[in-house]
Amino acid sequence: MARIHVPIRLKIIIGQLFIVTAVVFVITFTMADLFHDDKTTYIHDLTSVITMHVAEEADSILRGHNEKLRVFARLMAERGLTQEQKAAMMKKLFEEFTEFIMIARYDEQGEKVTVYDSEALREAGLAKEDYSRDALPLDLIYEGRPFIENSTLSAKLPTFTMAVAETQRKEGARPAVVSAVVRLDSLLKLAGRSRVFETFLIDNSGSYLAHTNTGKVISRHKESGLPTLQEFRGGQNIGTTHEYSYAGVQMVGGLARVEFGGLVAGVQIPKSTAYLTAKVLFSSLMGVSFALLIASVLLSLFWSRRITRPLEKLSDATKELGRGEFNIHIERTSNDEIGHLAESFNQMASELSIREKALNEAQAQLVQSEKMAAFGQLGAGIAHEVKNPLAGILGFAQLSLRKTEKDSPLHKNLLQIEKETRRCKTIIENLLKFARQEKVQYAATDINRVVQDSIDIMGHQLGIHQIKVEKDLSANLPEIMANGNQIQQVLMNFMLNSQQAMNGNPGTVRLETALADAQNIEIRVKDNGPGIPKEIQTKIFEPFFTTKPAGQGTGLGLSVSYGIIKDHGGIIRIVSQQGEGTLFIITLPVNRKVDDVPHMKENDMQEITDTRTETSGEPNEE
Numbered sequence: 001m002a003r004i005h006v007p008i009r010l011k012i013i014i015g016q017l018f019i020v021t022a023v024v025f026v027i028t029f030t031m032a033d034l035f036h037d038d039k040t041t042y043i044h045d046l047t048s049v050i051t052m053h054v055a056e057e058a059d060s061i062l063r064g065h066n067e068k069l070r071v072f073a074r075l076m077a078e079r080g081l082t083q084e085q086k087a088a089m090m091k092k093l094f095e096e097f098t099e100f101i102m103i104a105r106y107d108e109q110g111e112k113v114t115v116y117d118s119e120a121l122r123e124a125g126l127a128k129e130d131y132s133r134d135a136l137p138l139d140l141i142y143e144g145r146p147f148i149e150n151s152t153l154s155a156k157l158p159t160f161t162m163a164v165a166e167t168q169r170k171e172g173a174r175p176a177v178v179s180a181v182v183r184l185d186s187l188l189k190l191a192g193r194s195r196v197f198e199t200f201l202i203d204n205s206g207s208y209l210a211h212t213n214t215g216k217v218i219s220r221h222k223e224s225g226l227p228t229l230q231e232f233r234g235g236q237n238i239g240t241t242h243e244y245s246y247a248g249v250q251m252v253g254g255l256a257r258v259e260f261g262g263l264v265a266g267v268q269i270p271k272s273t274a275y276l277t278a279k280v281l282f283s284s285l286m287g288v289s290f291a292l293l294i295a296s297v298l299l300s301l302f303w304s305r306r307i308t309r310p311l312e313k314l315s316d317a318t319k320e321l322g323r324g325e326f327n328i329h330i331e332r333t334s335n336d337e338i339g340h341l342a343e344s345f346n347q348m349a350s351e352l353s354i355r356e357k358a359l360n361e362a363q364a365q366l367v368q369s370e371k372m373a374a375f376g377q378l379g380a381g382i383a384h385e386v387k388n389p390l391a392g393i394l395g396f397a398q399l400s401l402r403k404t405e406k407d408s409p410l411h412k413n414l415l416q417i418e419k420e421t422r423r424c425k426t427i428i429e430n431l432l433k434f435a436r437q438e439k440v441q442y443a444a445t446d447i448n449r450v451v452q453d454s455i456d457i458m459g460h461q462l463g464i465h466q467i468k469v470e471k472d473l474s475a476n477l478p479e480i481m482a483n484g485n486q487i488q489q490v491l492m493n494f495m496l497n498s499q500q501a502m503n504g505n506p507g508t509v510r511l512e513t514a515l516a517d518a519q520n521i522e523i524r525v526k527d528n529g530p531g532i533p534k535e536i537q538t539k540i541f542e543p544f545f546t547t548k549p550a551g552q553g554t555g556l557g558l559s560v561s562y563g564i565i566k567d568h569g570g571i572i573r574i575v576s577q578q579g580e581g582t583l584f585i586i587t588l589p590v591n592r593k594v595d596d597v598p599h600m601k602e603n604d605m606q607e608i609t610d611t612r613t614e615t616s617g618e619p620n621e622e
Contacts, residue, residue: 051254124157326353
């Protein structure tokens, strides 16, 4: 069964979203529930406070109207004024108390006297007779209970009727009653003050005396759907708050008894409106929750990418490492475990690169050993074949010497032939010893003598090719343990390569000897040829390596020279720069026994070349 691949980035996002969603869900609903409870208490308290405030303010307005009404009553009962005086004063009272429309006084015998504001009635399209249709409950008023009732007859003039008994009366007689038709402006203004709550006043008949909706006042609508309304009419409660259903709408309302006149003051508000802020809060919380989810998604993407991107780079780098690309580096972007992992990977890649180089070097050395072995076998065969003809040449030269006079030029030439034949024979024998890995015979050797012999042999050939040979041999050099023939072979090989590098052009080859320090002497072979390119300087001592055309070189000359100097415990360095020629520096130890001659270390080949200069040109090896 195939397993579904789920990226770690997706796992991080899902996990973080689950946690954030759960936390936001708990916080949102906990806050919403706490806010709902707190809002419920607040709404109930606020409803109760507003209800009591409306009742108290309504009581104050009504008592103010009562005091003004009694002023009218005293003026109408005054007997010491003429009718003209009363009329003038009454007019002033109507001008001052503009809310009063009509005043009627019933004396002890029940006779009625009415004064009114004719202009206000005319503007409303009414007459005084319109307000005489409703009879007053005089029996209740005689008991001292104020009478207040909605008496609105026109939408232009919302009014209510107020009637009270006079406090002064004759012994045994009924008190006089004074009533007034009063504008509802103050009470309607009180009812319309709140923009949130629906405010109202209900008279003793159940009609709205004031309401936020003035239409219910003008129509003298009777209210019967409010709960506990009868309790307030009875004066048993000061105020209370309830939640109830009104006209199919869930409401939160409060009722309070107005002390003057026994009216009922109330406020109510739909629960949906009361808890609108809670809904807004809940919606806001949901919006915030959604924003948090979006933010958490983006944050999860950012962090997951920040975490997984280095891992992806590590994965890609591991694949490249597996393909053998060791020169790879991962940038460390953090200081956490992933950063440490990247650093460890870089260290591993670096170590693998070093080991690969070491392996390649070991392989190159193995190839070098194989080439040297092949060279030894080839050299042994060649030396064996050449040795016999040389023996014949040497024998005939010696026989010829016996038959020639010593003063003869031929005798001198035969001596040179004998000497060079012996040298060739010695070289062949050393080559055979080299092929058989035999130790070469060392003796105390004068290096200046070896250099001079090399110049004597190669001077004529170099002169033919317009190459001038110069020398600067340091005096009093100590003798060293060496094989003179082999050192001479190396020097001749360097001079021959210098000649071939100049390719027929005039030039100079200079040989120098000097004491490098108390332990070593140096032999320098310098030419003014074209130089050796840097990229091949480390290869010129390899067997069979040559840049010459096919058939013009075997690539063994410098390799043999390298082996000879190595066996002498010395080193060869190259200093070559484009256009300034090539310098071979041979360093040989002083006063060392043959058995003490050290073998070349594995990295000695790196010391052969001096990479301090840029080089160009073609080398010339045999």
